[in-house]
Amino acid sequence: MAATPKYLTGDGAGIKEFIDKFDTFLFDCDGVLWNGDHVYEGVPETISLLKSKGKRVVFVTNNSTKSRQDYVKKLEKLGIPCDAEDVFGSxxxxxxxxxxxxxxxxxxxxxxxxxxxxxxxxxxxxxxxxxxxxxxxxxxxxxxxxxxxxxxxxxxxxxxxxxxxxxxxxxxxxxxxxxxxxxxxxxxxxxxxxxxxxxxxxxxxxxxxxxxxxxxxxxxxxxxxLGKPSQAMMDAVEGKFQLDRAKTCMIGDRLNTDIKFGIEGKLGGTLHVLTGVNQKADWDREDAIAVPAYYADKLSDLLQGA
Amino acid sequence: MAATPKYLTGDGAGIKEFIDKFDTFLFDCDGVLWNGDHVYEGVPETISLLKSKGKRVVFVTNNSTKSRQDYVKKLEKLGIPCDAEDVFGSxxxxxxxxxxxxxxxxxxxxxxxxxxxxxxxxxxxxxxxxxxxxxxxxxxxxxxxxxxxxxxxxxxxxxxxxxxxxxxxxxxxxxxxxxxxxxxxxxxxxxxxxxxxxxxxxxxxxxxxxxxxxxxxxxxxxxxxLGKPSQAMMDAVEGKFQLDRAKTCMIGDRLNTDIKFGIEGKLGGTLHVLTGVNQKADWDREDAIAVPAYYADKLSDLLQGA
Structure with a gap:
């Protein structure tokens, strides 16, 4: 039985501690940063905050229709700071x-x-x-x-x-x-x-x-x-970014791809945000496919740990 | 463990007994009557023989791209005697x-x-x-x-x-x-x-x-x-033709559709012909999906019981 996830929203000290624990954050995109072409409020600022704290930020997406350059264009259009090197697609x-x-x-x-x-x-x-x-x-x-x-x-x-x-x-x-x-x-x-x-x-x-x-x-x-939750993708991400898995956190909105990906990859943490597909009830059930270590209402709640 | 199927090819008396046992024969088409547009030798004569003995002949096909009239045209083109009423498609x-x-x-x-x-x-x-x-x-x-x-x-x-x-x-x-x-x-x-x-x-x-x-x-x-081996199709066939299942035999070349269809439909018999997909080894194995009651090298071997 997995432990109950720690709820971060509203807990400024807890959020600061969470951010300090990691040096790399892997982000799912759709349902975390945006829905379709609508970027969620406070997302660009949250990414900027993490970067200003010296964190490595990687956008890990299963969307196969776009190349990394296509993704950079989309991220920039939505005001999210990033380089082509920050994107890792399926x-x-x-x-x-x-x-x-x-x-x-x-x-x-x-x-x-x-x-x-x-x-x-x-x-x-x-x-x-x-x-x-x-x-x-x-x-x-x-x-x-x-x-x-x-x-x-x-x-x-x-x-x-x-x-x-x-x-x-x-x-x-x-x-x-x-x-x-x-x-x-x-x-x-x-x-x-x-x-x-x-x-x-x-x-x-x-x-x-x-x-x-x-x-x-x-x-x-x-x-x-080759995409999440396949560990072939995690191995490729690790190889490219030389990341320390214990100091890496996966952030996503889907238990069966993002959270499973982070847990099976033995990352230091997983953060689930409630702006996408899965909700709290999905990991509360007996046969939950994966249970995150942390959860928050939305990504921009991390700004509370600034 | 299902009984070993009875081999009919070359056994004139056995074939005569087999034919006499049934009053209706349900035929799969591809792999039994023909392959693509090539009708197997002796097939038209075999259908004629059964009809001349007063047997009801029904062509039961999973091919959904053709209507019954399309099928009649195909059967007639290949020299197989039939009416639109003899065809039952998915x-x-x-x-x-x-x-x-x-x-x-x-x-x-x-x-x-x-x-x-x-x-x-x-x-x-x-x-x-x-x-x-x-x-x-x-x-x-x-x-x-x-x-x-x-x-x-x-x-x-x-x-x-x-x-x-x-x-x-x-x-x-x-x-x-x-x-x-x-x-x-x-x-x-x-x-x-x-x-x-x-x-x-x-x-x-x-x-x-x-x-x-x-x-x-x-x-x-x-x-x-709605197609073979679904019993929804068998119920529809039975309803239309008012057939006596005990006196009906399914003839086919696929264990997972034709033979399973006949067995689950509790028909009096199933005949597997070796001119299509499955071969003898497929029912000889421990985990065979279905085992026919009879088998023959080819459909026209039934002419040996004329």
Whole structure:
């Protein structure tokens, strides 16, 4: 049984002690910093406060549709101070995993990507060859020639060694069938993240986990997940930032991704904010998926420890 | 432990006894009668033989893309004698379930259909109103206005009470998101069948079960399945043909759909033919999903009992 989380809101001394305990804060974005395009009040000031105290701030997101540069633009537009180096997305995590962990030989190292431009940008940043993605040749109906060419292999690229699946708003039967055929013929099956839903406009839509699942279901094999709560992502974050896990705290709004990510990564702490998906009742239940060490009504409550 | 299936090939007397035991034969089509567009040798003659002996022959298929009339055309083209009344498809099964079992009130009885024309034809044959299907308005990219309209409900049809998902070669994010939002708002979630794959060109592609799974995953709810091995389909077949289950035999090539369908339906017998998906080793294993009562190398071996 996990201990009861410590409630920080209104407890200035407790908040100061909390901040002093860590030198790095990993932030989930949606539901913590903003909802869609609406930044929560006091968030820019809170990030500035932590930076002024010499804390390292890293934005760790499962959103695979955006590259790190896309994210920096969004953060800046919302008035949140940051550098490209402060951002760590699931597409970047996947690119690092493919390039530095898998290390496939030339001639077998091409990626068939299901996803938007964020995946393409990050694969390119690591010098990984790829097909698919936003290429209009894959954004069309499947034809009888496609069925035949996949069945006999003639339209399959023999250099494809990885199928990487992220969130794709242009998903279609052709891409799913190609992903399925490549995996069936031995390609390594990866997903940027497994989130079943995507929060948007105060509602939910299908997330990356609901885009890759047709391939997983047809082939009978689950992909390796590179986003939260996968520890492949934590290892990549640690490798890049050389962080001391005991002095690192994960801040998020989802128990099954953010808080689980921090706990399984054996971080010094986890802080849950109530401005997103999960509420207090979600960890109070017997079968709670994860219980945070701290919680607060909102991120800007940390300003009370200034 | 199920008994060992009786092997019929080469056993003329055994085959005659087998045929005499039943008055109705339910046939799976793909893998039993044909592969794609290639009819197996001796199949038309075998169906003729059974008919000449006064047997009722019913073609029971999970293929949701074709209507019963489409199937009759295909059977006739391949030289297999049949009437529209002899065909029972999963789209028809779904239409019967919606119209005669669900009996939704007017104003809440519209179906949002994900699938091809077979679903549309069968819904229309039962007089069920529907949207979606092959309508070009749903075969396009999702737009920002769609996201907003789904989130606030303004583009959702308030009369939709059912989401019916079949095999759709034109699947896209827009249709999946609409299906998800309708189910989330209380629509009954149905699927024509749950086959994860679809045999074609001696290879496999994604089946209807891999088209509905993004919605199931995002909403956290499994649809009611109307195709084999669901007993909803067996009940509909029995209701229509007034068959005596004890004198009915299911013939198929898949243990997890056809043979399971016959066994759970408490039919008098099941015959597995080795011209399709599953082979002998699949029921010889300890954890076999189903074990047939009879098996033969191919359907036309039944001619040996003429």
């Amino acid at each position: 597409s970047y995590s996947a690119a690092i995993y493919i390039n530095r962990i898998l290390k496939l030989p030339p001639g077998k190292n091409k990626v068939f990507a299901i996803g938007e431009s964020g995946i393409e940008t990050e694969l390119a940043s690591e010098g990984i060859p790829f097909i698919g993605g936003t290429d209009p040749n894959f954004r069309r109906d499947i034809t009888p020639a496609d069925f035949e060419g996949m069945a006999n292999g003639s339209i399959l690229d023999p250099e494809v060694g990885v199928v990487l699946c992220g969130l794709d708003f242009h998903i279609n039967y052709l891409k799913l069938a190609l992903g399925f055929h490549y995996v069936q013929r031995g390609a390594i099956f990866l997903a940027t993240n497994a989130d079943s839903t995507l929060p948007m406009h105060h509602a939910f839509f299908l997330g990356a986990g609901s885009i890759m699942i047709p391939v997983a279901n047809a082939v009978g094999e689950q992909p390796t997940i | 789209s028809y099964s779904a239409a019967i379930y919606i119209n005669r079992i669900l009996k939704l009130p007017p104003g809440k009885n519209k179906v949002f259909a994900i699938g091809e024309s077979g679903i549309e034809t069968e819904l229309a044959s039962e007089g069920i109103p529907f949207i979606g299907g092959t309508d070009p308005n749903f075969r396009r990219d999702i737009t920002p206005a769609d996201f907003e309209g789904m989130a606030n409900g303004s583009i959702l049809d308030p009369e939709v009470g059912v989401v019916l998902c079949g095999l759709d070669f034109h699947i896209n994010y827009l249709k999946l998101a609409l299906g998800f939002h309708y189910v989330q708002r209380g629509a009954i979630f149905l699927a024509t069948n749950a086959d994860s794959t679809l045999p074609m060109h001696h290879a496999f592609f994604l089946g209807a079960g891999s088209i509905m799974i993004p919605v199931a995953n995002a909403v956290g709810e499994q649809p009611t399945i």
